[in-house]
Amino acid sequence: MTLLSIRDLTVHHGQLCAVDGLSLELEKGEVLAVIGANGAGKSTLLRALAGLNPPTSGSIRLGDRDITRLPAHKRVSAGVALVPEGRRLFRSLTVEENLLTGAYRQRPGPWTLARVYELFPWMAERRKQNASQLSGGEQQSVAIGRALLSNPDLLLIDELSLGLAPVIVRRIYEVLPGIVGSGTTALIVEQDVSQAMRVADRVHCLLEGRSVLEGRPQDLTPEQVEHAYFGIG
Numbered sequence: 001m002t003l004l005s006i007r008d009l010t011v012h013h014g015q016l017c018a019v020d021g022l023s024l025e026l027e028k029g030e031v032l033a034v035i036g037a038n039g040a041g042k043s044t045l046l047r048a049l050a051g052l053n054p055p056t057s058g059s060i061r062l063g064d065r066d067i068t069r070l071p072a073h074k075r076v077s078a079g080v081a082l083v084p085e086g087r088r089l090f091r092s093l094t095v096e097e098n099l100l101t102g103a104y105r106q107r108p109g110p111w112t113l114a115r116v117y118e119l120f121p122w123m124a125e126r127r128k129q130n131a132s133q134l135s136g137g138e139q140q141s142v143a144i145g146r147a148l149l150s151n152p153d154l155l156l157i158d159e160l161s162l163g164l165a166p167v168i169v170r171r172i173y174e175v176l177p178g179i180v181g182s183g184t185t186a187l188i189v190e191q192d193v194s195q196a197m198r199v200a201d202r203v204h205c206l207l208e209g210r211s212v213l214e215g216r217p218q219d220l221t222p223e224q225v226e227h228a229y230f231g232i233g
């Protein structure tokens with residue numbers, strides 16, 4: 001079943017065309033990774049899906065609903081949750097208070113505070129600590145837990161690995177099967193290509209706002225990916 005369908009999506013920042021006639025589909029229960037160099041338009045795409053960057057043209061459908069013009073605050077209720085680049089936690093709030101901000105517009109579904117603590121057991125033990133006392137990787141995990149608490153159909157994760165050690169990134173990505181297994185579909189933006197290839201069912205490589213390569217990791221050669229990433233050939 002198709003969960004997300006993007007057709008001819010174009011998004012501008014002023015004169016600059018950051019996403020240029022992009023089309024892609026995401027099946028329910030899939031993990032799709034969007035890769036691409038700096039400035040390829042990955043974050044703009046995610047922000048357009050979250051309602052933060054209004055498209056110039058094209059359409060976004062979630063299930064059978066057209067959400068192209070739905071404002072950001074209504075996307076959460078529609079089933080879209082964004083884990084933004086840089087985590088954006090409230091540093092003076094505790095771990096648990098940060099998590100609960102995600103439950104503010106909670107939809108019915110499997111994700112509760114207890115379920116998030118099952119996914120990340122250390123969080124239960126440290127739920128009264130301030131977010132400012134957490135490491136970068138721990139903050140990233142709280143940002144994921146917070147997004148899950150809205151019970152999204154579509155979880156968007158922007159640059160999870162930014163500024164984190166590879167071993168930490170791998171550990172955080174280990175929770176993805178548990179998330180997808182609960183019925184949530186994931187679209188991740190990842191600059192670390194090998195990481196994306198490890199965790200995704202399918203990847204799209206963007207170059208100057210266009211998808212230049214799409215496929216399952218096992219079907220793509222490193223040369224194909226490298227050429228698409230750098231725009232060679």
Ligand code: ATP
Nearest residue numbers: 013016018036037038039040041042043044045191
């Ligand atoms: P990065 O990995 O560096 O975040 P990206 O693939 O996510 O790159 P975007 O951040 O979507 O790319 O940027 C796409 C293009 O749009 C770039 O040329 C960028 O400079 C430009 N851009 C992004 N945000 C804005 C903004 N708020 N105002 C103006 N231009 C922007």
